[in-house]
Structures are given as structure tokens and as C-alpha cells.
Amino acid sequence: DQQVKQNSPSLSVQEGRISILNCDYTNSMFDYFLWYKKYPAEGPTFLISISSIKDKNEDGRFTVFLNKSAKHLSLHIVPSQPGDSAVYFCAATPSGSARQLTFGSGTQLTVLP
Amino acid sequence: GAVVSQHPSRVICKSGTSVKIECRSLDFQATTMFWYRQFPKQSLMLMATSNEGSKATYEQGVEKDKFLINHASLTLSTLTVTSAHPEDSSFYICSASRLAGGRQETQYFGPGTRLLVL
Numbered sequence: 001d002q003q004v005k006q007n008s009p010s011l012s013v014q015e016g017r018i019s020i021l022n023c024d025y026t027n028s029m030f031d032y033f034l035w036y037k038k039y040p041a042e043g044p045t046f047l048i049s050i051s052s053i054k055d056k057n058e059d060g061r062f063t064v065f066l067n068k069s070a071k072h073l074s075l076h077i078v079p080s081q082p083g084d085s086a087v088y089f090c091a092a093t094p095s096g097s098a099r100q101l102t103f104g105s106g107t108q109l110t111v112l113p
Numbered sequence: 114g115a116v117v118s119q120h121p122s123r124v125i126c127k128s129g130t131s132v133k134i135e136c137r138s139l140d141f142q143a144t145t146m147f148w149y150r151q152f153p154k155q156s157l158m159l160m161a162t163s164n165e166g167s168k169a170t171y172e173q174g175v176e177k178d179k180f181l182i183n184h185a186s187l188t189l190s191t192l193t194v195t196s197a198h199p200e201d202s203s204f205y206i207c208s209a210s211r212l213a214g215g216r217q218e219t220q221y222f223g224p225g226t227r228l229l230v231l
Binding site: 034036041042043044045046049089100101103104105106 | 115117119147155156157159162204206207208219220221222223224225227
């Protein structure tokens with residue numbers, strides 16, 4: 001039973017446009033969410049996180065939105081750049097601590113020049 | 114800050130041998146480190162949680178006698194794959210947690226180790 005789901009295995013976006021990556025979760029105990037970016041043969045890189053007490057967190061080109069009632073979060077990247085092409089994982093954890101991360105299956109983002 | 118290194122980056126070994134992978138937090142002290150495994154086109158699967166000075170906590174289905182974890186200091190954890198077999202071939206990633214943005218911890222990942230068992 002997947003508690004964190006990324007239903008789109010891949011996404012292609014034109015350079016300069018907005019990339020929207022989606023993530024759904026089922027465990028209502030999750031209250032801290034993170035996005036990681038991963039290149040092939042490398043470890044994931046932390047991008048941005050959001051606590052359940054917020055519905056939006058912004059950091060430069062990256063914005064994460066959280067809809068608790070829908071158990072849905074999304075990562076917006078604008079403007080998208082070719083260097084953003086990577087696999088993006090969302091992760092969730094209960095208790096506001098990153099001690100027990102449950103990862104989604106990832107979405108391969110390709111930004112076309 | 115928050116750099117985590119792993120060594121080696123890749124290793125090829127014969128079936129039946131043991132392989133040790135090191136994970137270091139370079140610029141911070143990590144009381145907790147985590148070991149993950151990732152098979153091709155799949156998500157990261159947590160294998161075990163390692164706390165400095167105590168025994169690791171293994172996830173269900175992970176053999177603790179096969180995957181030995183030692184967390185000897187606040188900056189070093191090691192994973193030893195004992196008597197490796199071809200099915201152990203995978204990408205092993207460690208992470209270390211530290212406080213970020215207030216009281217919330219965030220995990221920072223190493224670059225991973227590609228293990229190929231022949």
C-alpha cells in the first residue's frame with residue numbers, strides 16, 4: 001500500500017514555462033513534506049519542504065503547495081530550466097521530523113530547450 | 114553546509130565477499146543516519162535507521178545479520194553487506210539528519226554507492 005503516490009512517472013515542459021509536479025498521500029498522520037531532486041547515479045538533493053501548518057512555501061523558483069483536505073501537494077518550478085531535468089521525489093513524515101521519510105515513486109521531469 | 118559523502122562511489126565484488134560502505138557528514142554532526150536502497154526505476158526504500166552509539170533499527174524484511182550497520186561517531190556510519198550475492202546489487206544511499214528551518218529536521222543524502230555483485 002503506497003502511502004505517498006506520484007502518479008505521473010514523467011513530465012515534459014518547455015524551457016521558461018511552469019513545471020507542476022504532483023504528489024498525493026493517504027496517511028493523515030503525515031504533517032511534514034519534502035521535495036527532493038535526483039540525478040542518475042547521485043543521491044537525492046533536498047529542495048524544499050512544508051509543514052502542515054502552512055499551505056504554501058516559496059524558495060526562489062520553487063514553490064510547494066499543500067492541500068491538507070485533499071491530501072495533495074504540488075511543486076511548482078517557474079521558470080523551468082534545462083538543468084531542472086531530473087527525477088523529483090516527494091516525501092512525507094509524521095511528527096514534523098524527517099526521521100521517517102516515506103518516498104513517492106518519483107517523477108522524471110524533462111525540460112526541453 | 115549539510116554535505117554528506119559516501120565511499121566508495123561504486124564497487125564490484127565477487128559473490129560471497131563482504132563490502133563496506135562508509136557514510137560521512139562532513140560539516141555537521143548527525144545523531145541519526147539512514148540507509149536506503151534503490152532498485153532501477155523504483156523509489157528509495159529505507160533499510161535501517163542508525164543512531165550514534167546504539168544499535169540500528171532495521172525495517173521489516175531487512176536482514177540485520179546481512180546488512181551490518183555501525184554508527185561509531187556523530188559523523189560516520191558504515192554499512193557492511195556480508196556474503197554479498199548478485200541480488201544485493203543495487204544503489205545504496207545514506208542520509209544524515211540535521212535541523213533545518215527551525216526545529217524541523219531534514220535529511221541530507223550522500224551521493225550513493227553502486228554495488229555490483231558478480
